[in-house]
Structures are given as structure tokens and as C-alpha cells.
Amino acid sequence: MVTSPPKIEVRDLRLAYGHKEVLHGVSFAVPSHEIFGIIGPAQSAKTSLLRCLNRTIEFTPHIHVSGSIRVDGQDVRRVPDVYELRRKIGMVAPLPVGLPLSIYDNVAFAPRCAGLTNRQELEARVEKCLRQAALWDEVKDRLDTLGTKLSGGQQQRLTIARALSHEPEILCLDEFSIAIDPVTTMRIEDVLKELRREITIILVTNLTQQARRLADRTMFLWNGEVVELDRTEVMFSDSPKDRRTYDYVQGNFG
Amino acid sequence: MSPAAFASSRPRRHRPAYQRVIERLVEGVIRACGASAILFVFGIFFFVFREAAPLLGKLDWHQVLFSQEWYPTSRANVRYGVGALIVGTLSVTGLSMLLAVPFGVGAAVFVSEFCTGRVKETLKVLIELLAAIPSIVWGFIGLSVMNQVIQALFPAPVGLNLLNAAILLALMSVPIMVSIGEDALKAVPDSYREAALALGVTRWQLVYRVLLPAARNGLLAAVLLGVGRAIGETMAVLMATGHAVNIPHSLFDPIRTLTATIAAELGETSVGSDHYRMLFVIGVMLFTITFIVNLLADLAVRGVRKR
Ligand SMILES: Nc1ncnc2c1ncn2[C@@H]1O[C@H](COP(=O)(O)OP(=O)(O)O)[C@@H](O)[C@H]1O
Numbered sequence: 001m002v003t004s005p006p007k008i009e010v011r012d013l014r015l016a017y018g019h020k021e022v023l024h025g026v027s028f029a030v031p032s033h034e035i036f037g038i039i040g041p042a043q044s045a046k047t048s049l050l051r052c053l054n055r056t057i058e059f060t061p062h063i064h065v066s067g068s069i070r071v072d073g074q075d076v077r078r079v080p081d082v083y084e085l086r087r088k089i090g091m092v093a094p095l096p097v098g099l100p101l102s103i104y105d106n107v108a109f110a111p112r113c114a115g116l117t118n119r120q121e122l123e124a125r126v127e128k129c130l131r132q133a134a135l136w137d138e139v140k141d142r143l144d145t146l147g148t149k150l151s152g153g154q155q156q157r158l159t160i161a162r163a164l165s166h167e168p169e170i171l172c173l174d175e176f177s178i179a180i181d182p183v184t185t186m187r188i189e190d191v192l193k194e195l196r197r198e199i200t201i202i203l204v205t206n207l208t209q210q211a212r213r214l215a216d217r218t219m220f221l222w223n224g225e226v227v228e229l230d231r232t233e234v235m236f237s238d239s240p241k242d243r244r245t246y247d248y249v250q251g252n253f254g
Numbered sequence: 255m256s257p258a259a260f261a262s263s264r265p266r267r268h269r270p271a272y273q274r275v276i277e278r279l280v281e282g283v284i285r286a287c288g289a290s291a292i293l294f295v296f297g298i299f300f301f302v303f304r305e306a307a308p309l310l311g312k313l314d315w316h317q318v319l320f321s322q323e324w325y326p327t328s329r330a331n332v333r334y335g336v337g338a339l340i341v342g343t344l345s346v347t348g349l350s351m352l353l354a355v356p357f358g359v360g361a362a363v364f365v366s367e368f369c370t371g372r373v374k375e376t377l378k379v380l381i382e383l384l385a386a387i388p389s390i391v392w393g394f395i396g397l398s399v400m401n402q403v404i405q406a407l408f409p410a411p412v413g414l415n416l417l418n419a420a421i422l423l424a425l426m427s428v429p430i431m432v433s434i435g436e437d438a439l440k441a442v443p444d445s446y447r448e449a450a451l452a453l454g455v456t457r458w459q460l461v462y463r464v465l466l467p468a469a470r471n472g473l474l475a476a477v478l479l480g481v482g483r484a485i486g487e488t489m490a491v492l493m494a495t496g497h498a499v500n501i502p503h504s505l506f507d508p509i510r511t512l513t514a515t516i517a518a519e520l521g522e523t524s525v526g527s528d529h530y531r532m533l534f535v536i537g538v539m540l541f542t543i544t545f546i547v548n549l550l551a552d553l554a555v556r557g558v559r560k561r
């Protein structure tokens with residue numbers, strides 16, 4: 001096997017809100033084109049971890065971060081342009097946040113802000129992203145209606161399209177299926193399987209079975225610590241290394 | 255199931271009578287409050303209009319609206335031309351808004367989005383303090399400070415003019431715009447900020463592409479309250495404009511406003527005289543102008559919303 005440098009490498013990451021440490025030295029690496037699952041009960045700092053990756057954690061006052069996060073070998077805290085870093089990482093939040101703009105403008109928002117002004121290119125980009133998010137056919141005739149007028153599942157796919165609009169190399173999904181129905185969830189999962197050919201995906205999920213279906217490797221995060229990280233088959237087998245992993249994925253707690 | 259449990263699970267329609275009475279009462283009071291707001295507006299308009307009405311038929315409207323000859327006390331040659339007064343009011347209000355809107359909205363954005371903690375609290379207190387300065391004090395500032403500043407900086411013989419009053423009005427309406435505008439921006443959910451920033455946009459792009467559009471109704475309300483204050487302001491403009499009936503041709507021309515005219519002359523007219531009634535006609539005009547401004551703003555909001 002060729003060992004290319006990992007797309008993302010996190011080493012001994014610690015994060016504290018004020019005096020409360022929520023990530024206690026987390027380390028992992030994600031190679032390119034992998035779907036990397038993160039499972040764990042609520043409050044185990046999964047969202048906080050994602051926010052460290054694209055440095056949106058900085059908008060929270062009184063935080064302390066130590067350890068290192070490297071994306072493409074470069075420390076995120078030393079990147080020359082933080083906006084470029086954020087464009088490299090697409091983020092999908094648990095509840096869809098439609099910006100108060102039309103469907104078209106929601107997707108065109110990030111490319112426009114990044115300086116793409118050519119109409120044809122913008123339109124092509126919007127169409128491509130909406131297709132990638134399996135939403136194009138449902139909205140192509142009403143691109144100028146407000147994004148917030150869509151149903152919950154459609155809005156979530158809109159945020160996925162938006163997260164893809166700045167052509168990220170990494171897509172982070174944070175419990176994306178929390179507010180949508182199973183059918184839409186399955187459609188998005190199919191989308192993710194398609195996308196992994198082009199990009200690296202970090203899938204934080206509260207549904208352990210979702211990680212089992214999609215992830216190549218899965219990390220079990222519990223109270224801000226990595227309990228176990230292994231190939232997904234191993235994590236969901238009868239004999240993961242840690243007893244807590246077994247209990248959690250079997251639904252015995254959490 | 256025990257009888258007690260059964261009773262408590264009954265529909266709420268069978269509540270004791272006194273509760274129903276109280277509910278009716280509260281509902282009635284709320285209705286009355288709502289109705290009274292409408293009643294007061296119509297009441298004010300009615301009483302102003304009643305004083306003005308007897309004169310309305312006798313006026314030569316072309317002269318009233320377009321002439322700048324305001325000689326209400328002349329014996330031989332009475333003229334009620336308010337053209338210059340209308341132009342005065344509109345020009346001083348327009349100019350003050352030109353100064354105040356960018357400044358006020360900018361300050362609201364600054365306080366709401368770029369300040370945190372103690373700085374923010376301090377600024378907010380200061381702005382509230384500014385809003386509480388009585389207009390007569392602003393008039394003094396215009397008369398003594400601004401007057402001399404303008405004379406020193408510009409080649410103007412007197413400092414009591416359009417520019418002076420417009421700056422005062424701008425200073426008076428900015429605090430209102432900032433505090434209402436800041437509330438409007440605060441009402442934009444934080445999730446919008448997070449979502450936009452995660453897409454790799456700068457804070458400026460966040461402000462003008464997301465926050466300003468999202469808060470536009472509130473910001474427009476803020477601007478309108480500022481406009482309202484500027485149009486209705488009397489004391490400060492009476493002191494700072496120079497109070498000369500004149501259509502201004504430059505920033506340094508003295509002007510006179512509708513409001514200041516009423517304030518300066520109403521005390522000297524005899525009740526029921528034509529002059530007295532004419533001042534009430536001016537009152538009706540003021541009413542109409544503010545009504546039109548509000549209507550336009552309302553239409554603007556609807557127009558923007560439809561897009
Ligand atoms: N903005 C914040 N300020 C303070 N504490 C926070 C903040 N966000 C999250 N936390 C705390 O960090 C811990 C982890 O939260 P989170 O990352 O949301 O976990 P998860 O996504 O796994 O549910 C929780 O105890 C939570 O209270």
C-alpha cells in the first residue's frame with residue numbers, strides 16, 4: 001500500500017471552554033477519499049472537534065486549544081489565509097440553516113464571496129452542486145424562491161449543496177440526519193457514496209448504523225476521548241478491542 | 255379510573271365561571287389598547303384639521319404650495335406661500351439623513367458585530383445618553399459651537415444655516431438609529447453568522463451580504479424613526495437654521511422649516527384668525543408628509559420582501 005500523507009492529521013488536540021476541558025488529547029488521521037465516521041453520545045465534543053478543524057471555534061470567546069491539526073500537511077493555525085482553509089472544508093450542521101436568500105443565492109453565496117462573478121460559471125456551479133446534493137430535479141424550476149420555504153429534508157440537501165459550492169476537498173457532516181426522514185437520509189447517503197470518489201468525508205453521526213453503512217473507519221469518541229478507532233467492520237464486530245465500544249454500538253448504552 | 259382523575263381530564267371548556275370572565279376582561283382590555291392607538295391618531299388629526307378647515311376653501315392653493323411669499327401679518331398684502339418652508343423642511347431633513355443614515359447604520363453594525371464585552375456595553379450606554387439630550391440643548395450647541403465652527407471652516411458669513419441644522423438633526427437621529435438598528439442586527443440568529451463564516455466569507459461579506467439583508471426591516475424602521483425625529487424636530491432647527499424664509503441654493507443659506515414656523519408664530523396669533531388657521535394648515539401638511547414617508551417606506555419593505 002502506498003502511504004500518501006494523510007489529508008487530515010490531528011495530534012493530541014485539547015480544547016477547553018473557559019476552564020472546562022472538553023477534548024482531552026484526541027489524535028487521529030484521515031487519508032484522502034476516506035469516509036471517516038465519528039460516533040459517540042451527545043456531549044462527547046464531536047461538534048467541538050469539527051469546529052476546530054475549520055477554526056470556526058474561534059468565534060466562541062474564552063477558548064483554549066492545544067495540540068495540532070494539519071490539513072494537507074499544513075498546521076491550520078499557521079495557514080496564510082483562514083478563509084481559504086474554510087473553503088477547503090465544507091460544513092453541514094445538524095439542523096439546516098437556510099440563509100435568508102433564494103435557493104440559487106444560497107448556493108451561489110460562497111463562490112460569489114470568493115470572487116466568482118461570471119454568470120455562466122456561477123450557474124454551472126449552482127447546478128452542479130444541486131445535482132451532487134440530489135436536489136436539482138426538485139428545485140430547478142423555482143431557484144429564486146426562498147431557501148427557507150423548502151421542506152426540512154430539502155433544506156438539508158440545500159445546505160449540502162452549499163457546503164459543496166466552494167469546491168471543498170473535505171466535507172464534514174454533523175449529525176445531518178437528525179431532523180430529516182429516513183427516505184431522505186438514504187438519498188443523502190447515496191450522495192455521499194458518490195462524493196467520496198472526489199473528496200474526503202468526515203461523518204459525525206448519532207446513528208451508529210449510519211457509520212456502519214458508510215464509513216471506512218470509525219472512531220468512537222466518548223466524553224472528549226477516543227475510546228477506539230478502527231476499521232468499521234472491526235468496530236461493529238463482536239470483538240472490538242474496547243468493551244465500551246461493543247456496548248455502545250450494540251445499543252447497550254448511550 | 256377514579257372519579258377525580260376523570261374530572262381533571264375533562265376538556266377545559268368547563269372551567270369555573272370566574273376564569274372565563276377574567277379571560278374576557280383581559281381580552282377586552284387588550285382590544286381597547288389596540289383600538290385606542292388608532293383612536294388617538296385619528297383624534298389628533300381631527301382636532302388639527304378642525305382648526306384648519308375653515309381656511310381650506312379660501313386658500314389659493316397654487317400660491318400656498320409654490321409661492322415663497324410668507325407675509326401672514328401684512329395688512330395690505332397678506333400672502334400664505336409655504337413653498338420655501340416646505341423646501342426648507344425637506345432640504346434640511348434630506349441632508350441630515352444623507353449624513354445620518356450611513357453613519358447610523360455603520361455605527362449599529364460596528365457596535366453589534368465588531369465590539370464585544372465592555373467596549374460594547376460602554377458604547378451602548380454612551381449612545382443612549384446621546385439620545386437623551388434635549389433638543390433645546392442641541393439648539394444651543396448649534397447656536398454657539400456649530401455656528402462658529404462653520405464660520406471658521408467655510409467661507410460663510412453666518413453659521414446659522416442649512417448645514418448647521420442638518421448636522422444637528424443628524425446628530426440627534428443617529429443615536430436612535432444606532433440603538434434600534436443594533437436591536438435589529440441582534441435579532442438575526444447566530445446560526446446565520448456561523449453558517450456564513452463556515453463558508454469562508456470575511457466579516458465584511460457577512461455584514462453586507464447576510465446581516466444587512468436579514469435585518470433590513472428593522473434597519474428601515476430605525477432609519478424611519480430617525481427621519482421622523484428629523485422632520486418633527488422644532489426647537490433645534492428654529493435656533494440653528496437662521497429662520498429666514500428662503501429657498502436655499504447652497505449649504506450655507508439660511509432656511510426656515512414648517513415646524514419652526516408654527517412654534518415661532520402660533521403664540522402671537524389670535525385664536526380663530528386666518529393666520530392662526532394657516533398655521534394649522536401647515537400642521538396638516540406635516541402630517542401628510544410624515545404619512546407619505548411612512549407609506550413609501552412600507553411599500554419599499556414590501557417590494558424588497560417580494561423579491
Ligand atoms: N459554545 C460553547 N461554550 C461552552 N461550552 C460549550 C460550547 N459548545 C459546547 N460546549 C460544551 O462542550 C461539550 C461538548 O459539546 P459538543 O461539542 O456540542 O458535543 P456533541 O456534538 O458531541 O454533542 C458539552 O459539554 C458542551 O456543554
Ligand SMILES: [Mg+2]
Pocket residue numbers: 046047048174175
Ligand atoms: Mg453536536
